[in-house]
Amino acid sequence: MINVIVVQASICDLTGQEIWTYELTYPRVIHSQVMTHRMFSRNASSTRAVPIKVAIQNLMSDPAEYIWTANQSGMQGNVITDPKVITEVNALHEFHMSSAINLAQYMGKKVEDGGLGIHKQNVGRYLEPFQNIKVVLTTTEIINWEWLRDDEEAQGEIAELARAMIKAREGIVPQALDPGEWHVPYVERIRNQEGVLLYSDSQSVNLTVEEAKLVSASSCAQVSYRKNDTSLEKALAIKDRLFSGRKVHASPVEHQATPIPEFEFDTITEWPLGVTHVDRNDVFWSGNFRNFIQHRQLIPNQNRTAEDG
Structure with missing residues (x-):
């Protein structure tokens, strides 16, 4: 079943640029x-x-639930509505799903238990056509996605996902942020009477900005887990696994961001740390985020290029 949760939404006070993080489940x-x-x-x-x-x-x-379509020329099939056809194709689909499960159980079982002892990275592929996938997704460019995918020419399942994401946004007011205040998915934020943005984890433990970014990164990295532990304690426990090795696991730190501050941009040396490029409309970017500095761009060794030797 397709499911969409808005994890966090923020808006830059300077530019009006929004950034959204979703937790998605889809085929x-x-x-x-x-x-x-x-x-x-x-x-x-x-x-x-x-x-x-x-x-x-x-x-x-x-x-996973499929939207069955009729065989015809082109990339798009018409949705099948005949109950007899739907019943038969669902029965065939369930038969092959059961076969894939039996195959995976036998292949993955230890040799001493009567199986083949094949690793899950191989065996699990047989289950993928029948599975849903859980995804944490962050973007400043949600409008383009909706324009492209909420469309009758899109595959039915992805159009349904796009519409569910649009519906999930309804009624949500993004948190206004100034430079230095952070979009940190899975971290609680509240602005106190003095106007200071405060952060806390799932255990109501107050967090510094750096701790908030770490908890958020930890939580995004745990998307494979059935239950996400969004506590500071868990974040500290997996910090070394993410960042202390020879190769940094940088994708979980792509979801945290802070507005790009105002600055004189005549020379690159004056650009704030984390700003990576400017487009033809004089809009500044950090990685794939518009008007927000992405946490990943501040992490040492997050990328390797030919210049690194």
Whole structure:
């Protein structure tokens, strides 16, 4: 079943630019289409990270739902409404899903238990056509997504996802932010009587700005987990796994952002740290975020280029 939750929404007081973070559940078969939207920052549940037993439990409790369409020329089929055809195709689909589950159980079982002992990164692929995928997605460019995908020519499942995201936004007022105040998904924010933005974790523990960014990154990294632990304690426990190795796991720090401050931009040396480029409309960007500095762009060793040797 497609499910959409708005995790956090913010707006830059200087420019009016909005940034949105969603927690999405949708059929894995359309994930490649979502991935074509390169302006999105994403973390997604991974076949390589989820044990086969857990993957099967998740699949059986919430299998992906297909919108069946008729065979015809072109990329788009008309939605099938004939109850007889729908009943038959669903029965065939469920048969193949059961076969895939049995295959995965046998292949993934330890050799000493009568199986083949194949790793989940291989076995799990047989389950993917029937699975939903859980994704944390952050973007400043949601309008373009909605324009492209809330369309009758889009595949039915992705159009349904786009419409669900539009509906989820209804009635939500983004938190206004000044430079130095942060969009931090999964962290609670409240502005006190003095106008100071305060941060806290799921245990109501007050957080510094740096702790808030860490808790947010930790929570985004846990998208493969069935239950997300959004506490500071958990964030500190996985901090080293994310950032202390030779290669930084940088994707979870793409979701945190702060408005780009006003500055003189005649010379690049005057640009604030984290600003990566400017477009032809004199709009400043940080990675794939417009008018917001992305946390990832402030992390050392977050990317390697030819100039690094």
